[in-house]
Amino acid sequence: MGRVTSRDVAREAGVSQNTVSLVARDSPRVRPETKQTVRAVMERLGYHPNAVAAALRSHRTRALAFVVHTRFVHHPLTAALLAGAIAAAERQGYAIVAHTVRDDDPAAAPDLYRSQSVSGALVFSRRTDDPMVHALHRAGCPVVSLLQPCACLAADHCVAADDAGGAAAAIHHLRRRGHRRLGLVTAPAAESALAQARIHAAHAVAAATGPPLSAVAADDWTVEAGLEAGRALLSAGSRPTAIFAISDRLAVGVLAAAAESGLAVPGDLAVAGFDNIEWARYCNPPLTTVEFPLEDIAAEGVARLLQPQAPPSFDQAPARLVVRRST
Amino acid sequence: MGRVTSRDVAREAGVSQNTVSLVARDSPRVRPETKQTVRAVMERLGYHPNAVAAALRSHRTRALAFVVHTRFVHHPLTAALLAGAIAAAERQGYAIVAHTVRDDDPAAAPDLYRSQSVSGALVFSRRTDDPMVHALHRAGCPVVSLLQPCACLAADHCVAADDAGGAAAAIHHLRRRGHRRLGLVTAPAAESALAQARIHAAHAVAAATGPPLSAVAADDWTVEAGLEAGRALLSAGSRPTAIFAISDRLAVGVLAAAAESGLAVPGDLAVAGFDNIEWARYCNPPLTTVEFPLEDIAAEGVARLLQPQAPPSFDQAPARLVVRRST
DNA sequence: ATGAAAGCGCTAACAG
DNA sequence: CTGTTAGCGCTTTCAT
Numbered sequence: 100m101g102r103v104t105s106r107d108v109a110r111e112a113g114v115s116q117n118t119v120s121l122v123a124r125d126s127p128r129v130r131p132e133t134k135q136t137v138r139a140v141m142e143r144l145g146y147h148p149n150a151v152a153a154a155l156r157s158h159r160t161r162a163l164a165f166v167v168h169t170r171f172v173h174h175p176l177t178a179a180l181l182a183g184a185i186a187a188a189e190r191q192g193y194a195i196v197a198h199t200v201r202d203d204d205p206a207a208a209p210d211l212y213r214s215q216s217v218s219g220a221l222v223f224s225r226r227t228d229d230p231m232v233h234a235l236h237r238a239g240c241p242v243v244s245l246l247q248p249c250a251c252l253a254a255d256h257c258v259a260a261d262d263a264g265g266a267a268a269a270i271h272h273l274r275r276r277g278h279r280r281l282g283l284v285t286a287p288a289a290e291s292a293l294a295q296a297r298i299h300a301a302h303a304v305a306a307a308t309g310p311p312l313s314a315v316a317a318d319d320w321t322v323e324a325g326l327e328a329g330r331a332l333l334s335a336g337s338r339p340t341a342i343f344a345i346s347d348r349l350a351v352g353v354l355a356a357a358a359e360s361g362l363a364v365p366g367d368l369a370v371a372g373f374d375n376i377e378w379a380r381y382c383n384p385p386l387t388t389v390e391f392p393l394e395d396i397a398a399e400g401v402a403r404l405l406q407p408q409a410p411p412s413f414d415q416a417p418a419r420l421v422v423r424r425s426t
Numbered sequence: 427m428g429r430v431t432s433r434d435v436a437r438e439a440g441v442s443q444n445t446v447s448l449v450a451r452d453s454p455r456v457r458p459e460t461k462q463t464v465r466a467v468m469e470r471l472g473y474h475p476n477a478v479a480a481a482l483r484s485h486r487t488r489a490l491a492f493v494v495h496t497r498f499v500h501h502p503l504t505a506a507l508l509a510g511a512i513a514a515a516e517r518q519g520y521a522i523v524a525h526t527v528r529d530d531d532p533a534a535a536p537d538l539y540r541s542q543s544v545s546g547a548l549v550f551s552r553r554t555d556d557p558m559v560h561a562l563h564r565a566g567c568p569v570v571s572l573l574q575p576c577a578c579l580a581a582d583h584c585v586a587a588d589d590a591g592g593a594a595a596a597i598h599h600l601r602r603r604g605h606r607r608l609g610l611v612t613a614p615a616a617e618s619a620l621a622q623a624r625i626h627a628a629h630a631v632a633a634a635t636g637p638p639l640s641a642v643a644a645d646d647w648t649v650e651a652g653l654e655a656g657r658a659l660l661s662a663g664s665r666p667t668a669i670f671a672i673s674d675r676l677a678v679g680v681l682a683a684a685a686e687s688g689l690a691v692p693g694d695l696a697v698a699g700f701d702n703i704e705w706a707r708y709c710n711p712p713l714t715t716v717e718f719p720l721e722d723i724a725a726e727g728v729a730r731l732l733q734p735q736a737p738p739s740f741d742q743a744p745a746r747l748v749v750r751r752s753t
Numbered sequence: 754a755t756g757a758a759a760g761c762g763c764t765a766a767c768a769g
Numbered sequence: 770c771t772g773t774t775a776g777c778g779c780t781t782t783c784a785t
Binding site: 754756757758759760761762765766767769 | 772773774775776777778781782784785
């Protein structure tokens with residue numbers, strides 16, 4: 100009891116294998132009546148095209164890789180990007196192969212491409228100059244980076260949000276609330292153009308509207324690191340009355356630091372973040388933050404891999420301030 | 427400039443294509459010296475085996491699907507399970523194809539299997555009787571369910587945690603803290619054997635150690651639903667002094683309800699959850715909860731798909747109480 | 754608009 | 770231990 104092949108369908112329908120193939124792909128070059136007949140036989144025999152054979156013969160593998168560092172698998176943005184990528188890819192008949200890369204082994208990423216298992220890769224990286232992205236690129240793999248600009252990729256192979264605009268909106272908002280002394284919690288910025296965009300915009304807007312920001316760099320994109328950075332800012336001589344953290348996880352750490360110090364939020368300290376992760380809605384108090392359309396960004400990434408000649412549907416995805424009770 | 431094939435390597439190394447194939451798969455039936463020679467040529471020519479051709483010929487596709495409902499993509503457990511599955515699969519040379527299924531379209535799941543794109547599926551479902559799992563199973567796809575027992579699958583095709591033990595530990599803990607009036611927040615339990623295991627154990631232990639639980643059913647596994655259930659419990663006549671929620675997200679909702687009512691946690695109300703999501707560590711106050719080894723569970727799921735004849739390495743993954751400040 | 758023939762790159766079966 | 774032969778199921782190319 101072998102599986103049903105296009106040959107079986109062809110024989111049964113009294114047509115050639117070629118015709119079956121064309122019908123399966125809904126080619127306009129087959130007469131409608133013939134299609135009807137062949138489709139009926141497919142149905143009756145329970146025929147399902149073998150994607151592996153199709154890929155071998157056509158040299159087109161209908162799959163894309165989604166590559167993320169092992170450490171960022173748990174990041175809330177990863178899930179949303181992955182979901183968006185799956186949905187968009189599926190619409191075009193592509194599958195998404197999820198792959199994680201350990202920081203010490205960036206060379207593993209291109210194997211999927213070299214073995215013809217995928218025809219391109221979406222990456223979510225925290226670093227502008229990422230060995231994993233380099234390795235993919237050097238292997239000739241079409242790569243699109245999500246959220247993060249990448250040194251080795253053309254600008255239109257990076258689908259980013261309007262990080263500068265979002266950060267500017269957050270600082271403007273804090274100023275409008277009457278805050279003079281502002282604090283900024285950053286992440287390892289030297290490595291990340293995404294972080295730099297948010298940081299530079301924050302500094303620029305702050306300088307244009309009042310005293311400069313006092314910035315503290317967290318040493319990772321984690322709640323823990325945000326907590327420590329928050330402590331540092333809150334124990335300084337002239338404590339800020341508002342803090343903008345360049346990610347929500349960092350901001351959650353700042354909230355924890357405020358709680359430690361017995362500061363009421365937003366009474367004694369206002370806090371704003373960036374990303375609008377689910378957590379932001381339900382922390383105590385709910386966090387003012389910047390949101391951007393993750394699923395659209397992932398979908399655009401898929402489009403730039405699969406229709407590389409089509410014009411990008413946007414340059415930067417819009418960022419929007421979501422005001423909640425923390426400010 | 428076509429790609430390098432095993433034929434090119436064979437010609438260049440002066441051996442047969444078959445030998446190249448055996449060397450690529452590191453067969454013990456090839457003389458070490460021959461391997462050396464062939465490997466050198468592979469290296470020199472930049473040969474990378476074509477996984478698609480191998481799959482077609484051998485009828486073994488080295489990929490597994492990881493299937494989850496669209497609504498649960500963002501669930502924190504999903505990321506950990508996926509990461510564990512990827513790591514375990516990769517160790518055996520398999521890739522993970524991530525796939526989401528909309529609730530209204532359960533029939534889409536088997537397509538990946540029928541097209542020979544994957545040789546089995548890991549599923550993460552909230553329902554014991556899930557149309558998506560049924561569809562996969564009916565299509566003949568080997569399926570292993572993670573965390574959730576499934577009606578149509580053999581017991582050893584479900585890799586679950588010790589839900590009963592974890593819930594029991596939580597209730598015992600609350601009793602030891604001196605609480606008499608206990609509340610329970612459940613999720614839609616009729617559909618979920620996982621939920622039932624936690625609920626039944628909680629009721630049983632509570633009954634054996636004091637007055638019965640007063641239970642409220644949240645209508646989803648979300649923070650929002652937990653918030654509403656928490657409100658219901660806290661507005662009742664004789665308010666409980668401690669609440670056990672069968673998931674952390676529900677528990678976070680209960681914390682929010684407590685904050686609304688101006689109740690101090692744990693002073694006026696103790697709260698415990700289940701799952702130990704990252705959020706639990708950093709909410710305010712940090713949440714007492716039950717943890718279990720997600721990555722091990724995913725790895726075991728992969729093993730049961732790829733080595734179906736090997737004995738399971740465990741029956742239920744151990745669950746452990748993590749005591750934090752909320753109790 | 755359809756058919757015939759060839760072959761993608763590999764592995765399996767068998768022979769030696 | 771290694772070589773020979775055949776063919777996985779499909780798409781492509783060319784012919785009609």
